[in-house]
Amino acid sequence: DAGVTQSPTHLIKTRGQQVTLRCSPKSGHDTVSWYQQALGQGPQFIFQYYEEEERQRGNFPDRFSGHQFPNYSSELNVNALLLGDSALYLCASSPVQGSNEKLFFGSGTQLSVL
Amino acid sequence: GENVEQHPSTLSVQEGDSAVIKCTYSDSASNYFPWYKQELGKGPQLIIDIRSNVGEKKDQRIAVTLNKTAKHFSLHITETQPEDSAVYFCAASKGGSYIPTFGRGTSLIVHP
Numbered sequence: 001d002a003g004v005t006q007s008p009t010h011l012i013k014t015r016g017q018q019v020t021l022r023c024s025p026k027s028g029h030d031t032v033s034w035y036q037q038a039l040g041q042g043p044q045f046i047f048q049y050y051e052e053e054e055r056q057r058g059n060f061p062d063r064f065s066g067h068q069f070p071n072y073s074s075e076l077n078v079n080a081l082l083l084g085d086s087a088l089y090l091c092a093s094s095p096v097q098g099s100n101e102k103l104f105f106g107s108g109t110q111l112s113v114l
Numbered sequence: 115g116e117n118v119e120q121h122p123s124t125l126s127v128q129e130g131d132s133a134v135i136k137c138t139y140s141d142s143a144s145n146y147f148p149w150y151k152q153e154l155g156k157g158p159q160l161i162i163d164i165r166s167n168v169g170e171k172k173d174q175r176i177a178v179t180l181n182k183t184a185k186h187f188s189l190h191i192t193e194t195q196p197e198d199s200a201v202y203f204c205a206a207s208k209g210g211s212y213i214p215t216f217g218r219g220t221s222l223i224v225h226p
Contacts, residue, residue, distance in 0.1 A: 042216030105157030
């Protein structure tokens with residue numbers, strides 16, 4: 001049983017560029033959440049997708065957007081990259097939106113903005 | 115919103131010793147408290163969790179305690195082994211959204 005998979009594993013971009021990160025949830029899971037983890041910090045919630053809609057959002061600007069596809073996979077898009085966007089971006093899936101709190105994380109995408 | 119404080123930031127122990135990591139939370143409505151272990155190059159993995167209607171939970175060498183009145187919860191690892199070396203995160207969330215707020219993490223180093 002494949003767990004949560006994320007791609008790419010590493011990415012280098014320059015300021016002002018746009019980036020798309022991808023996530024496939026664990027089999028049987030239909031809810032996907034995205035987190036940003038800066039070096040030495042705990043994960044910070046960006047947003048959560050269920051039934052192809054953004055259900056909840058953390059304190060992140062509109063430059064951060066996402067999408068969920070019918071097969072439950074998801075994308076995180078970040079526009080107009082800033083140096084401060086450099087971080088590990090984690091995707092987490094859970095079985096049922098709003099009723100199961102156990103999160104399963106992928107290994108993340110390490111984004112470096114130069 | 116919820117605020118979770120975690121201490122210590124670094125913990126160094128000898129193999130076989132016990133390790134304790136402590137967290138406090140601010141929102142009295144929080145009712146679910148998971149602990150995650152993050153190894154180098156990997157995402158966080160849930161190792162144990164506790165709900166607000168339970169004071170203590172144990173799973174082999176790890177245990178978690180919760181004091182709702184003081185808004186404290188702790189992770190206890192006994193008979194530590196080198197493979198326990200990792201960063202541990204506590205988190206708190208509440209029913210409905212179950213979006214966890216994480217602490218800043220504790221880097222546990224177990225020396226052989």
